[in-house]
Amino acid sequence: MGGDHGPQVIVPAALNFLRNSKDTALILVGREEALRPYLAKPHPRLHIHHASQEVAMDELPSKALRNKKDSSMRVALDLVKQGKANACVSAGNTGALMATARFVLKTLPHVDRPAIMTAVPSKTGQTHMLDLGANVDCTAEHLFQFAVMGNELVRAVTGLDAPRVGLLNIGAEEIKGNDQVRAAHEFLSQSALNYIGYVEGDDIYLGQVDVVVCDGFVGNVALKTSEGVAKLLAHLLKQHFRHNLLTRLSGLVALPVLNRFRKAVDPRRYNGASLLGLRGIVIKSHGGADVLSFENAIHIAKKEILCNIPERIEHQVAAHFVTPESSE
Amino acid sequence: MGGDHGPQVIVPAALNFLRNSKDTALILVGREEALRPYLAKPHPRLHIHHASQEVAMDELPSKALRNKKDSSMRVALDLVKQGKANACVSAGNTGALMATARFVLKTLPHVDRPAIMTAVPSKTGQTHMLDLGANVDCTAEHLFQFAVMGNELVRAVTGLDAPRVGLLNIGAEEIKGNDQVRAAHEFLSQSALNYIGYVEGDDIYLGQVDVVVCDGFVGNVALKTSEGVAKLLAHLLKQHFRHNLLTRLSGLVALPVLNRFRKAVDPRRYNGASLLGLRGIVIKSHGGADVLSFENAIHIAKKEILCNIPERIEHQVAAHFVTPESSE
Numbered sequence: 012m013g014g015d016h017g018p019q020v021i022v023p024a025a026l027n028f029l030r031n032s033k034d035t036a037l038i039l040v041g042r043e044e045a046l047r048p049y050l051a052k053p054h055p056r057l058h059i060h061h062a063s064q065e066v067a068m069d070e071l072p073s074k075a076l077r078n079k080k081d082s083s084m085r086v087a088l089d090l091v092k093q094g095k096a097n098a099c100v101s102a103g104n105t106g107a108l109m110a111t112a113r114f115v116l117k118t119l120p121h122v123d124r125p126a127i128m129t130a131v132p133s134k135t136g137q138t139h140m141l142d143l144g145a146n147v148d149c150t151a152e153h154l155f156q157f158a159v160m161g162n163e164l165v166r167a168v169t170g171l172d173a174p175r176v177g178l179l180n181i182g183a184e185e186i187k188g189n190d191q192v193r194a195a196h197e198f199l200s201q202s203a204l205n206y207i208g209y210v211e212g213d214d215i216y217l218g219q220v221d222v223v224v225c226d227g228f229v230g231n232v233a234l235k236t237s238e239g240v241a242k243l244l245a246h247l248l249k250q251h252f253r254h255n256l257l258t259r260l261s262g263l264v265a266l267p268v269l270n271r272f273r274k275a276v277d278p279r280r281y282n283g284a285s286l287l288g289l290r291g292i293v294i295k296s297h298g299g300a301d302v303l304s305f306e307n308a309i310h311i312a313k314k315e316i317l318c319n320i321p322e323r324i325e326h327q328v329a330a331h332f333v334t335p336e337s338s339e
Numbered sequence: 340m341g342g343d344h345g346p347q348v349i350v351p352a353a354l355n356f357l358r359n360s361k362d363t364a365l366i367l368v369g370r371e372e373a374l375r376p377y378l379a380k381p382h383p384r385l386h387i388h389h390a391s392q393e394v395a396m397d398e399l400p401s402k403a404l405r406n407k408k409d410s411s412m413r414v415a416l417d418l419v420k421q422g423k424a425n426a427c428v429s430a431g432n433t434g435a436l437m438a439t440a441r442f443v444l445k446t447l448p449h450v451d452r453p454a455i456m457t458a459v460p461s462k463t464g465q466t467h468m469l470d471l472g473a474n475v476d477c478t479a480e481h482l483f484q485f486a487v488m489g490n491e492l493v494r495a496v497t498g499l500d501a502p503r504v505g506l507l508n509i510g511a512e513e514i515k516g517n518d519q520v521r522a523a524h525e526f527l528s529q530s531a532l533n534y535i536g537y538v539e540g541d542d543i544y545l546g547q548v549d550v551v552v553c554d555g556f557v558g559n560v561a562l563k564t565s566e567g568v569a570k571l572l573a574h575l576l577k578q579h580f581r582h583n584l585l586t587r588l589s590g591l592v593a594l595p596v597l598n599r600f601r602k603a604v605d606p607r608r609y610n611g612a613s614l615l616g617l618r619g620i621v622i623k624s625h626g627g628a629d630v631l632s633f634e635n636a637i638h639i640a641k642k643e644i645l646c647n648i649p650e651r652i653e654h655q656v657a658a659h660f661v662t663p664e665s666s667e
Contacts, residue, residue: 181559212563216571231509235540240568243544265593
């Protein structure tokens with residue numbers, strides 16, 4: 012049971028989730044003696060599955076995979092593999108989760124690399140973005156696969172029939188971007204996706220695109236940078252209202268609006284990134300998730316179960332990448 | 340005379356600058372007949388230098404370089420080359436400006452590639468970041484050169500003796516980041532710079548690093564993404580205060596604070612990116628710059644002139660990259 016806070020966040024989040032979701036059961040995987048103290052009394056839909064080890068947040072994925080065969084992460088993924096759980100939600104080490112998930116669940120047929128996707132708020136609702144760090148060096152084919160997988164997830168969870176897919180690029184270079192991005196642009200232009208072309212960093216938040224595709228290095232930097240800007244602005248806003256008695260008073264008057272604003276852009280509402288391209292559903296929660304955030308990640312897992320995400324992606328990947336000859 | 344607004348922004352910005360900077364003269368380069376209407380009367384320190392052509396904002400840099408020998412951009416850079424101007428400030432096409440500047444001014448000895456750098460606000464002041472789009476595929480050596488150049492500019496303009504230099508990376512991969520970044524990390528670790536190691540996207544705004552080094556693709560996405568988030572938050576904040584009569588009233592009470600906040604994070608105050616590594620000073624203003632923004636870009640040019648930036652960078656690059664054997 013991972014994340015920065017462990018059971019003290021995850022158990023209350025699970026109980027809150029069960030309260031709001033009467034048709035679902037949860038299995039807590041981790042050291043039983045560490046979990047019990049957070050459970051005042053047994054819950055009929057909350058089961059504990061003991062796992063003796065934990066993967067540390069800074070542990071090398073390869074080491075975790077080799078040495079931690081009874082880690083909560085590994086055991087939870089094994090339960091998915093065995094069909095005893097429909098999805099795995101973890102706040103643990105991202106690299107280890109991805110490596111272990113690939114090893115245990117395997118990738119879907121014709122998927123070269125799984126990718127990590129999340130939603131971020133936009134002017135008109137939300138934008139989904141992938142990859143966010145699973146793949147630092149991507150070929151054009153990888154980027155195209157990410158687009159197909161992301162497109163299908165967004166179709167499933169938002170109900171949009173033809174999400175607008177954009178390829179993240181920069182505007183400054185001679186013929187925009189690098190070789191991989193230019194080649195992926197060609198693939199996408201010839202695909203059946205609703206491809207709207209290149210988008211730049213600021214487009215992510217403008218509400219003009221539904222799926223933003225990029226390599227994991229760029230996506231991770233974009234996401235973390237966004238968090239940094241949001242934190243900086245919140246800090247400065249607070250500082251300005253605290254400046255003197257008069258500004259404090261005006262802050263007091265404005266407090267309900269400021270609180271509603273904070274709620275609307277609360278990153279916790281967006282917590283829960285999907286590992287796409289695997290033969291099973293795996294949701295990565297932010298390591299520092301609090302109760303509300305982690306509950307949100309469980310809701311995302313449930314949504315993906317109800318939508319049969321892996322089956323849908325498998326079908327789409329086959330439709331896009333398997334020619335009649337290659338499938339024989 | 341480029342940018343999205345042309346002389347109607349640039350001429351008033353020049354006049355404002357001259358009002359605040361009595362020891363400096365400016366040369367407006369562009370079509371004289373387009374400039375004159377914006378000058379009610381002659382100014383003793385504002386000269387006009389005619390150039391018959393303009394580079395379009397979407398023109399291919401190679402074409403601009405080949406076909407626009409009398410563009411305002413080219414002529415302004417020629418004036419720097421000839422020693423008739425100490426710096427060139429342009430709101431035009433970034434790619435064309437970089438290509439023309441490289442062609443006209445040439446890079447400094449031992450500099451492989453010029454880079455684009457700008458300042459962004461942080462919790463404690465400002466952070467400088469490069470490259471922002473001049474180089475999409477960078478080797479470790481390029482990244483190291485960017486660090487040396489950026490470090491020297493920050494030393495010069497901020498007065499910091501040993502700026503904290505960080506290398507932008509992501510935390511999710513096995514052994515963090517891609518090959519180039521890992522190799523650049525080795526170079527930096529062994530250098531005389533005050534290298535603090537890897538930083539992630541959110542660190543840019545936390546005030547714990549002074550110079551953030553990355554390739555141009557990543558840097559451009561990070562910068563544009565930041566703009567997008569800031570715009571989204573401003574939009575939502577406004578929307579929340581406009582919600583109903585009560586929130587409008589509280590917004591009215593909070594207006595002075597909100598305005599001071601807006602001013603503090605005003606991106607116009609940070610307008611003006613430096614093209615580093617050239618034998619001359621070139622400042623790129625945002626294409627959509629307004630009068631205040633463009634004036635700020637001119638102030639940055641003046642600062643770099645007073646600091647002898649190209650000489651300082653030449654000296655540092657020589658110190659870091661020229662071994663006694665290779666200089667003989």
